Amino acid sequence: MAFLRLSSPHAHGPQRTSRVMLWVILATLPGLLMQTVFFGWGNLINTIFCIAVAVGAEAAILALRGRPIGFFLRDNTAAVTGLLLGLSLPPFAPWWVCVVAVLVAIVLAKQLYGGLGSNPFNPAMVGYALVLVSFPVAMTTTWASPLGAGSATPDLLQTLAINFGGIDPVDGFTMATPLDVYKHDIGAQLSTQVLQHPAFGDFVARGWEWVNLAFLAGGLLLIALRIITWHIPASLLAALCVMSLAFGWDADRYTPLSIHLLAGATMLGAFFIATDPVSAATSRRGKLVYGAGIGALLYIIRTWGSYPDAIAFAVLLMNFAVPFIDHYTQPRTYGHKKARRVKPGNS
Known part of the structure; x- marks a missing residue:
C-alpha cells in the first residue's frame, strides 16, 4: 500500500x-x-x-x-x-x-x-x-x-x-449596471454628467454599495472564523486599488476606484469566489500572487475589455496559473532552513 x-x-x-x-x-x-x-x-x-x-x-x-x-x-x-x-x-x-x-x-x-x-x-x-x-x-x-x-x-x-x-x-x-453605464458614457460625457444617471445614488451606486458592504461583512466573518484567510481578498483588493490609482486617476476618462470597489461584484468575488479552496493557490505567498493577479486582471478587463464586470474571467484565467504559482511558492519543510551560500575562497 x-x-x-x-x-x-x-x-x-x-x-x-x-x-x-x-x-x-x-x-x-x-x-x-x-x-x-x-x-x-x-x-x-x-x-x-x-x-x-x-x-x-x-x-x-x-x-x-x-x-x-x-x-x-x-x-x-x-x-x-x-x-x-x-x-x-x-x-x-x-x-x-x-x-x-x-x-x-x-x-x-x-x-x-x-x-x-x-x-x-x-x-x-x-x-x-x-x-x-x-x-x-x-x-x-x-x-x-x-x-x-x-x-x-x-x-x-x-x-x-x-x-x-x-x-x-x-x-x-x-x-444597466453602474459599471456598464460609466464605461460606455464616459467617452462622451464628463464624470459629473455620467453620475447624474439614475443608477448612481448619493453615495457610490444606488443599492450596489450596500450589497457590496454586506458581502464585505460576510467575508470578514469568514476570516474571523478562519474559514478563509485574508491573503486572497486583501491582495485582490490591493491590486485593484493600485491599478485604478495608477491608470484610472482621471474620472473623466476611466471608472473611479469607488465604483470599482462598491458598484460591481468585487466583494462577492474577493471573499466568496476567488477563495474557492480547490481551484485557488494554496500557500500563503501563492495566495498573495493569485489574488493580486485576479485584481489586476479585473481592472484590465473592466477598463479595456468588452465586459463591464470581469470577476468570472479574471478568476478562471488565474485558475490556469495556479499549478505554476504553487510550484514556485512552496513553503520550506518544517525544521529545515534555507542553505547558506559559501563565499568563493572560504572553506
Whole structure:
C-alpha cells in the first residue's frame, strides 16, 4: 500500500467540509438580503432555484457514477455552487439560463473532473462565463433597476412570471449596471454628467454599495472564523486599488476606484469566489500572487475589455496559473532552513 508522504507538523483540523460550506452559505445571507431589498425578488428566486438544480444535478451524476449520493451531497458544495450562481446571475435571468449555468458548473466543471477536490477551475465561474458568452442579450438586459431610481419594482408574482413565464421584463423594471453605464458614457460625457444617471445614488451606486458592504461583512466573518484567510481578498483588493490609482486617476476618462470597489461584484468575488479552496493557490505567498493577479486582471478587463464586470474571467484565467504559482511558492519543510551560500575562497 502506498502512503501519502507529508512533512511535519501534523495537526487535526476540526472543520469539516459540510460545516465550512454551511458557514459560507450563512455569510452570504446579508448580501442576498440587500439584493432583495434594493433589487427585488429576482436574486432570491434565482438562488433557491439554482441550489435546487445544483443538488438535483449532482445527485443524478453521482447515481450514474455509482457513488453514494447522500454521502457526497452532505458536504454542501453543490448547494454553494448553486448559491454563488444565484447571487451572480441577473435578477431577471430566464430560468433556462440558470439551468444551463448550473448544469455546466456541476456536470462539466466539477463531476467531469472527478468531483470535489479534483476540479482545476471554479465551477460556478465556468457556468457563469459560458452563459455570459453564449447568451449575451439575456445576461446583459435583465439587470433590475435599484430601489429609489424612479423605476417600478415588480412584486413576487410578477418576478416569477418574468423568470419562469417567458415574459420580457419591461424597461421600467430593468437598468444597466453602474459599471456598464460609466464605461460606455464616459467617452462622451464628463464624470459629473455620467453620475447624474439614475443608477448612481448619493453615495457610490444606488443599492450596489450596500450589497457590496454586506458581502464585505460576510467575508470578514469568514476570516474571523478562519474559514478563509485574508491573503486572497486583501491582495485582490490591493491590486485593484493600485491599478485604478495608477491608470484610472482621471474620472473623466476611466471608472473611479469607488465604483470599482462598491458598484460591481468585487466583494462577492474577493471573499466568496476567488477563495474557492480547490481551484485557488494554496500557500500563503501563492495566495498573495493569485489574488493580486485576479485584481489586476479585473481592472484590465473592466477598463479595456468588452465586459463591464470581469470577476468570472479574471478568476478562471488565474485558475490556469495556479499549478505554476504553487510550484514556485512552496513553503520550506518544517525544521529545515534555507542553505547558506559559501563565499568563493572560504572553506
